[in-house]
Amino acid sequence: AQSVSQHNHHVILSEAASLELGCNYSYGGTVNLFWYVQYPGQHLQLLLKYFSGDPLVKGIKGFEAEFIKSKFSFNLRKPSVQWSDTAEYFCAVNAGTGFQKLVFGTGTRLLVSP
Amino acid sequence: ETGVTQTPRHLVMGMTNKKSLKCEQHLGHNAMYWYKQSAKKPLELMFVYSLEERVENNSVPSRFSPECPNSSHLFLHLHTLQPEDSALYLCASSPKGGTLVGELFFGEGSRLTVL
Numbered sequence: 001a002q003s004v005s006q007h008n009h010h011v012i013l014s015e016a017a018s019l020e021l022g023c024n025y026s027y028g029g030t031v032n033l034f035w036y037v038q039y040p041g042q043h044l045q046l047l048l049k050y051f052s053g054d055p056l057v058k059g060i061k062g063f064e065a066e067f068i069k070s071k072f073s074f075n076l077r078k079p080s081v082q083w084s085d086t087a088e089y090f091c092a093v094n095a096g097t098g099f100q101k102l103v104f105g106t107g108t109r110l111l112v113s114p
Numbered sequence: 115e116t117g118v119t120q121t122p123r124h125l126v127m128g129m130t131n132k133k134s135l136k137c138e139q140h141l142g143h144n145a146m147y148w149y150k151q152s153a154k155k156p157l158e159l160m161f162v163y164s165l166e167e168r169v170e171n172n173s174v175p176s177r178f179s180p181e182c183p184n185s186s187h188l189f190l191h192l193h194t195l196q197p198e199d200s201a202l203y204l205c206a207s208s209p210k211g212g213t214l215v216g217e218l219f220f221g222e223g224s225r226l227t228v229l
Contacts, residue, residue: 034217046217046218101170102157
């Protein structure tokens with residue numbers, strides 16, 4: 001069965017610090033990879049996704065993620081975080097076709113202090 | 115505004131009650147999902163409906179009963195729940211193709227507390 005591991009459960013950063021959140025998945029075939037974000041009191045929303053092509057994917061709000069197939073990883077990065085990036089971040093993988101059967105990680109809570 | 119609306123946003127029920135969660139999507143999508151979000155656990159996929167047909171049931175206890183009367187509405191009927199069923203229940207929808215393929219659109223969730 002597919003699984004997704006997010007190594008950091010809680011991350012605390014100061015504004016302007018750089019961010020990298022780890023995500024590893026277990027599946028040997030072709031995968032689609034996602035990062036979702038949940039701001040306090042809001043719904044889960046898509047941050048970025050990788051289907052194919054350039055392994056460096058850019059998303060909204062200055063976030064990017066790099067797919068490294070040999071490491072089964074899809075780490076999320078942002079060069080300089082802002083207080084408004086405080087949220088919970090979820091990595092997800094989809095190895096299905098047709099409907100979207102996403103398998104999520106446990107999430108990483110990011111707190112950015114001003 | 116996500117285009118996916120869930121009601122009620124909060125629900126408290128006893129173990130012998132029967133209640134329902136409702137989800138409505140205004141996005142023209144053709145697949146709908148129920149996920150369970152518990153603290154310190156990954157989101158758990160419960161049910162998937164594609165074109166009103168259930169295509170996924172992840173070994174969910176029978177005290178949870180989904181219903182999808184049309185492609186815009188999804189219900190989760192609850193009866194004789196246990197305290198460990200307390201969680202945030204998320205509804206999502208997705209399109210079948212196009213540039214948005216692969217993206218789930220989530221509602222804000224229904225926070226359920228079972229006493």
